[in-house]
Amino acid sequence: xxxxxxxxxxxxxxxxxxxxxxxxxxxxxxxxxxxxxxxxxxxxxxxxxxxxxxxxxxxxxxxxxxxxxxxxxxxxxxxxxxxxxxxxxxxxxxxxxxxxxxxxxxxxxxxxxxxxxxxxxxxxxxxxxxxxxxxxxxxxxxxxxxxxxxxxxxxxxxxxxxxxxxxxxxxxxxxxxxxxxxxxxxxxxxxxxxxxxxxxxxxxxxxxxxxxxxxxxxxxxxxxxxxxxxxxxxxxxxxxxxxx
Amino acid sequence: xxxxxxxxxxxxxxxxxxxxxxxxxxxxxxxxxxxxxxxxxxxxxxxxxxxxxxxxxxxxxxxxxxxxxxxxxxxxxxxxxxxxxxxxxxxxxxxxxxxxxxxxxxxxxxxxxxxxxxxxxxxxxxxxxxxxxxxxxxxxxxxxxxxxxxxxxxxxxxxxxxxxxxxxxxxxxxxxxxxxxxxxxxxxxxxxxxxxxxxxxxxxxxxxxxxxxxxxxxxxxxxxxxxxxxxxxxxxx
Numbered sequence: 001x002x003x004x005x006x007x008x009x010x011x012x013x014x015x016x017x018x019x020x021x022x023x024x025x026x027x028x029x030x031x032x033x034x035x036x037x038x039x040x041x042x043x044x045x046x047x048x049x050x051x052x053x054x055x056x057x058x059x060x061x062x063x064x065x066x067x068x069x070x071x072x073x074x075x076x077x078x079x080x081x082x083x084x085x086x087x088x089x090x091x092x093x094x095x096x097x098x099x100x101x102x103x104x105x106x107x108x109x110x111x112x113x114x115x116x117x118x119x120x121x122x123x124x125x126x127x128x129x130x131x132x133x134x135x136x137x138x139x140x141x142x143x144x145x146x147x148x149x150x151x152x153x154x155x156x157x158x159x160x161x162x163x164x165x166x167x168x169x170x171x172x173x174x175x176x177x178x179x180x181x182x183x184x185x186x187x188x189x190x191x192x193x194x195x196x197x198x199x200x201x202x203x204x205x206x207x208x209x210x211x212x213x214x215x216x217x218x219x220x221x222x223x224x225x226x227x228x229x230x231x232x233x234x235x236x237x238x239x240x241x242x243x244x
Numbered sequence: 245x246x247x248x249x250x251x252x253x254x255x256x257x258x259x260x261x262x263x264x265x266x267x268x269x270x271x272x273x274x275x276x277x278x279x280x281x282x283x284x285x286x287x288x289x290x291x292x293x294x295x296x297x298x299x300x301x302x303x304x305x306x307x308x309x310x311x312x313x314x315x316x317x318x319x320x321x322x323x324x325x326x327x328x329x330x331x332x333x334x335x336x337x338x339x340x341x342x343x344x345x346x347x348x349x350x351x352x353x354x355x356x357x358x359x360x361x362x363x364x365x366x367x368x369x370x371x372x373x374x375x376x377x378x379x380x381x382x383x384x385x386x387x388x389x390x391x392x393x394x395x396x397x398x399x400x401x402x403x404x405x406x407x408x409x410x411x412x413x414x415x416x417x418x419x420x421x422x423x424x425x426x427x428x429x430x431x432x433x434x435x436x437x438x439x440x441x442x443x444x445x446x447x448x449x450x451x452x453x454x455x456x457x458x459x460x461x462x463x464x465x466x467x468x469x470x471x472x473x474x475x476x477x478x479x480x481x
Contacts, residue, residue: 060376081382091377094395103391104381155381 010158010190011035012057016066019052019214027052027063027214038206039181039191041222043198045237048211050194051088051163057192058085058161084152085161088168090144097123097139097147098132104154118154126150126180142173149180153189160184162193166200178204198238202226210234254446255453266447270454273431276344276418277411280351281359281404288356288407289400292363293389296371307364313357318350322420325350329421342423347431350417355407362403366396398473402466409462413455 012034019027027049034040034057042050055061057068059075068075093100098119105115123129126146131139136147145165152160162181166174181204185191195201201208205222212233218225229235258266295307327333329341329349340346370392378388393400415433422429424438432451439448 055376058380060379077382083380085376085380087377091374093374093391107381107383 011071012159012192013069013072014053014057014066015069017053017056017063017068018065019056019061019063025214027056029053029066029216032209032216032219034192034207034209036190036206039185039193039204040207040209041201041205042192042194042209042211043196043201043237044211045196047213049214050196050211052214053209053211054085054161054163054192054194058083060085082156082158083161084155084157084159086145086148086152086163086165088164090148092136092139092144092147094137095135096133097128097136100136100147100151101154104151108155122150122154125153125183127176140173142169142176145169145173145177146180149177149184153184157189159190159192162191164194164196166197167195174200198226210237212237251445251449255449258446258450259453263450266450266454268427269430269432269435269451272344272429273412273433276347276431277351277408280348280355280411281408283348283352284355284359284407285404287352288359289363289393290389291356292360292365293367293393295360295364296367297385297389297392307361310357310361310364314361316354316357317416318354318414319416319420321353322350322417325353325417325421341421342425342429344422344429346421347418347429350421351411351414354414354417355411358407358410359403362406363393363396363400366399366403367392370396398469402469405462405466405469409459412458 014029014032016031017027017029018025042053044050052061056063059068059080070079073079093103095103101119101122102115105118110118119132120129123132126149128143128146128150131143136144139147149162149165160181165181166177169177178200181191181193191204193204201222205226207220208218208222208225209216210218210225210229210231210233217231217233218229220230225234226238229238295303295310325346326341328335329338329346330336331341340349367389371388374388374392374395378391383391413433415437418429418431419434419437422431422434424430424434430438432455436448436451436455439445439451
């Protein structure tokens with residue numbers, strides 16, 4: 001029953017979403033429903049509007065027109081408090097690794113002892129044991145992104161948005177991050193992730209949103225969209241053709 | 245030439261023998277400037293951070309004004325503080341003129357714009373980088389101020405050291421509001437000015453050497469902090 005309730009609470013609906021700058025439409029999504037259960041991957045070329053859509057879903061950018069709803073209710077502070085986001089370039093506080101996690105746990109109202117235990121758990125989860133006291137900004141790219149994901153998970157989110165978290169990482173570091181994402185998904189966190197890596201979409205996605213030129217050109221089951229795309233734009237992108 | 249060399253000799257003898265008059269002047273200078281910098285930090289840092297984070301009409305004008313105040317001529321600051329504290333001035337009843345407190349006030353007026361402007365610069369750059377992440381974590385604009393100040397700590401210490409450098413080396417303002425009274429308001433710079441004009445070069449040279457030493461020490465601290473910041477990836481730019 002609890003699963004059903006949380007599943008319901010994670011249904012994200014977009015209606016008539018529009019963003020334009022200087023007369024150019026950057027995002028135009030008449031309707032989109034993300035209902036899960038597994039990771040949703042938003043796929044498309046650069047400038048397709050993927051990151052912009054993700055920011056609208058998380059409430060970081062207010063659209064010119066249209067709405068984002070969660071479970072039929074317009075996105076509000078309560079929803080946002082149960083969401084987290086990881087950015088392409090991890091934004092880490094200029095503090096130690098442990099202090100980055102402590103920052104969000106303290107905001108959650110956890111007491112010192114509970115925070116300490118939780119930090120140790122999280123560091124072990126991300127393979128960052130032994131780095132607790134190291135300056136976060138001196139971590140390698142892969143470690144920094146792992147810490148950013150751990151910090152997001154420290155919020156106990158029901159939805160985790162990720163904006164191309166592995167675009168600057170080598171295959172080894174990417175694999176570690178993908179494992180973390182899948183583990184979070186299996187643990188019940190709703191994953192909505194932007195990528196332009198088709199292979200990554202195949203490895204992670206349960207459903208795929210294909211975007212091009214600010215529009216959603218296709219949305220459906222991952223296997224169907226990736227193996228048998230219905231739109232020309234999807235076909236061109238997936239076949240490796242140059243799509244702008 | 246020989247006289248010149250003997251002045252140098254006497255100057256170093258004064259320093260090395262711990263001449264009480266010389267060290268009393270050094271101590272007063274340090275006290276006044278350290279106090280002034282601390283008060284400037286209390287005023288300048290929140291003002292700088294608020295200007296970096298808040299958005300309101302007239303913000304640009306305030307920033308330009310603050311930057312302009314950084315280059316305000318110390319003599320003019322001295323004159324204005326003098327007018328405020330003089331018997332007929334609005335703060336005349338406090339009878340602060342020709343006291344170390346008056347010198348602290350003048351230095352606060354000189355240093356606060358430096359601290360505020362540098363804080364604004366550093367915090368604004370950091371706020372830009374942190375903006376989306378902090379909003380994603382549900383941190384409000386107001387609540388982000390202490391986060392930004394703490395994360396900019398190394399750069400802010402550098403700003404304070406820059407302010408201290410200006411305060412300790414300043415002569416025009418403190419001589420006007422302090423009056424250069426022996427054993428009361430005589431600091432290093434004002435003593436150098438006075439003793440040079442009297443021909444007592446040894447004391448002036450001794451104080452000059454100490455002042456240069458302090459300047460080098462402050463710069464060394466700034467460089468060390470910058471290096472540390474770079475090594476730990478705490479740099480802002």
